[in-house]
Amino acid sequence: MRRFGGRNTLERLARFGYGARGFVYCVVGALAVLAALGAGGQTGDSKGALRAVLGGPFGPVVVGAIAAGLLAFALWRLVEGITDADRRGTGPKGLAVRGAHLVSAGIYAGLALTAASLSLGLGLKGGDGMQDWSAWLMAKPLGRWLLALIGLCVIAGGFGFLGKAVAGDVTERLALSRNQCRWIRPVGRFGYAARGIAFLIIGGFLVVAAWYQRSSEVRGLGEAFRLLRRQEYGWILLAVVAAGHVAFGAFGLIQARYRHIDAPDIDETDDAAARAFRAFR
Template structure:
């Protein structure tokens, strides 16, 4: 019989979903304010989280978010390696698990940057510039333009998967929700995945342009994608809708922190051996 008490890994995973949700709430909320002309900013995760420094106990709050993001990175890696969600070894399952592994690396990097900001040691530069830096490095490698184009194609494919999930996917598949919460959680999840899909398409498009032109300056991160929407015809509406979707994804992340089904693997070899022996 499974212990009713949550394991440390489950607690870390829930803290991670909460930290990711808060990050998206800040990114989306600040961009919504920018869209309606009430201040705010169209920036990425790092710049949005840096606004916490202006709050009481800001460095403590930022440090807690950094710890949560590191926890999420750890959970993503464990989730990918152990197949905690039982995705299987089909092409789709392996692709999802590979995406989780990449996600773990990206959130780990974000956690380090946010922790450095909390400690007053800088945050490693703006996200857009960081993306340009690694793109410039990649372009200098053999077949560098092809590599950058390949990354762009993968990002666009991920965006397409998010849009498909928003359209007809079961966004609450892994949630143990109360019946009355399912309708609004489904709407928030679909809206959020749609917004992420649009942003991923833009970022992937920037990478394709950089590959074609061998020009790393063409690359933009999340903040650059939001600014691109703002600069289009009807830009305020486009930015506002997308930003609201990102905020909705943040709210969905907070729901995940509370209600997601998390079945962490037993990483203790001795305990696993005992469990196998009892099952015989």
């Protein structure tokens, strides 16, 4: 892909995508914080956040821009997974991260379609998407075990987020000075920790659903928030984890501006995709 204005177009799309994702998580977390404090918010997921934005000023336009940004982020995740743009390597850890990027591409593409549907006034499909696909999966041979495996992978991802929050360098890919990273690092750590807790809970829901063979046990981020709220001193737990999601969103906005993105040219992307296809044949 040719450079425009001195920057790779894929890089522009990636930055737009990080910004859109960051904005969504800021809204998700802010609404949950308000709910924890009894100030009228709601503990919902990304779709709930999109609905809230839709009801605000210029709602359809803003949600339409978010849809475009999330689609751009899904494209970037796909490119990351295929081309190894971040130089993760072909070791077990690198392949796991690249595989997670491919899964992330599908998830954010679906959320982009939801946002586009809302923006165009088409509404959302009825039912719960996570419960629908889990019911479909469990109806297949070995589907119960596959769902349990997915749940365990989500739990592993949660521990990965927590590990990065505790011991990882969340600012390693930011083009900022050491002094600037000093105040950004706690924001990133807080955000990754909150996402880790959410992943552990959501993964647990999936494993429980597989164990009891009931897709109704599958829950998303909104129910994870509500589970925290039901615990002793739950409003404090919810407020902390929700604030962490605001931090995760804010960190995404920082990534949109300062993350190092080594986006390949489109010809290089095509070649990498062809190599990946041949490797799996």
